[in-house]
Amino acid sequence: MNAPQLTRNQALVFDVLEKAEGPLSAYTILDKLRDQGFRAPLQVYRALEKLLEYGVVHRLESINSFVACAHPGEDCHSHGIVAFAICESCGQVIEFHDHEVDHRLMSWVRSQKFKPAKTTIEIRGTCEACAA
Amino acid sequence: MNAPQLTRNQALVFDVLEKAEGPLSAYTILDKLRDQGFRAPLQVYRALEKLLEYGVVHRLESINSFVACAHPGEDCHSHGIVAFAICESCGQVIEFHDHEVDHRLMSWVRSQKFKPAKTTIEIRGTCEACAA
DNA sequence: ATCAATTGCGTTATGCTATAACGTGTGCAA
DNA sequence: TTGCACACGTTATAGCATAACGCAATTGAT
Numbered sequence: 001m002n003a004p005q006l007t008r009n010q011a012l013v014f015d016v017l018e019k020a021e022g023p024l025s026a027y028t029i030l031d032k033l034r035d036q037g038f039r040a041p042l043q044v045y046r047a048l049e050k051l052l053e054y055g056v057v058h059r060l061e062s063i064n065s066f067v068a069c070a071h072p073g074e075d076c077h078s079h080g081i082v083a084f085a086i087c088e089s090c091g092q093v094i095e096f097h098d099h100e101v102d103h104r105l106m107s108w109v110r111s112q113k114f115k116p117a118k119t120t121i122e123i124r125g126t127c128e129a130c131a132a
Numbered sequence: 133m134n135a136p137q138l139t140r141n142q143a144l145v146f147d148v149l150e151k152a153e154g155p156l157s158a159y160t161i162l163d164k165l166r167d168q169g170f171r172a173p174l175q176v177y178r179a180l181e182k183l184l185e186y187g188v189v190h191r192l193e194s195i196n197s198f199v200a201c202a203h204p205g206e207d208c209h210s211h212g213i214v215a216f217a218i219c220e221s222c223g224q225v226i227e228f229h230d231h232e233v234d235h236r237l238m239s240w241v242r243s244q245k246f247k248p249a250k251t252t253i254e255i256r257g258t259c260e261a262c263a264a
Numbered sequence: 265a266t267c268a269a270t271t272g273c274g275t276t277a278t279g280c281t282a283t284a285a286c287g288t289g290t291g292c293a294a
Numbered sequence: 295t296t297g298c299a300c301a302c303g304t305t306a307t308a309g310c311a312t313a314a315c316g317c318a319a320t321t322g323a324t
Contacts, residue, residue, distance in 0.1 A: 007301065027280070040304065045282065062193040062252050064281060083237070085246050094244065101236045105215070105255065108230060113260035114217050120194050120254045123237065128245035139272065159309070172275065177311065196281095196310060
């Protein structure tokens with residue numbers, strides 16, 4: 001799925017995420033967009049839904065937050081499973097891909113005849129800078 | 133962390149999870165325990181907190197739910213990273229472990245000097261039985 | 265024995281996350 | 295020009311989680 005022209009709301013939400021240091025919750029995004037006329041959570045959630053579909057934004061399940069994809073331009077869905085390391089101290093997120101991990105998980109899945117739709121890999125901990 | 137004697141509330145919550153077909157939300161657990169005197173979410177959350185700590189219950193981040201560990205008796209924390217396949221149709225959860233996946237993730241983590249605290253691997257999709 | 269610290273528990277209130285349901289307007293294809 | 299798909303706005307509500315208070319029981323050191 002490649003991203004078509006974004007609508008105004010989608011562009012505003014994406015812009016906020018791209019300029020953010022780390023992941024943001026939907027309500028934080030909402031607050032940042034009040035000046036542009038946003039008034040309700042749904043305006044954010046609807047934009048996010050599309051951005052997720054286009055693969056330009058990721059959802060971090062373990063912290064109910066959203067980040068812009070680390071590969072601007074490219075179609076992130078084609079990189080295989082996306083994994084995240086989330087620093088619980090500074091909030092920074094590192095996105096990475098490991099084909100061997102993909103391969104192992106997909107081979108398990110095949111052996112079980114399980115049909116995967118969406119896979120989440122998130123490592124919460126402390127980044128090098130925060131480790132002290 | 134091995135599980136000490138459970139308190140009454142912890143035992144009740146654990147019992148509900150063990151007898152359940154699939155994962156349950158905290159509020160679902162609460163409803164199932166109203167007859168035993170449960171009245172507030174915190175009673176459930178506090179019990180869950182301990183059960184998670186003891187490693188006898190897992191939290192499924194992607195669906196805000198909880199399941200009893202598939203290895204009764206053993207200390208699940210010693211199996212390495214726990215992974216889950218969650219059927220979005222019937223709700224059943226399969227817990228599994230793959231040392232190669234652990235190894236790849238931990239080696240990435242080491243290379244980044246990232247200190248992992250808690251790792252989540254969840255595959256949502258459709259199980260064999262539900263695939264039709 | 266007594267005091268202090270810890271732990272579990274109950275209750276009330278609140279905050280955060282997400283979606284349902286309704287209606288509007290716009291653009292486009294049959 | 296009518297019907298459909300889609301984005302949007304608004305209000306209301308549902309679902310998930312924790313803060314803050316106080317009380318009771320346990321334990322362990324003095």
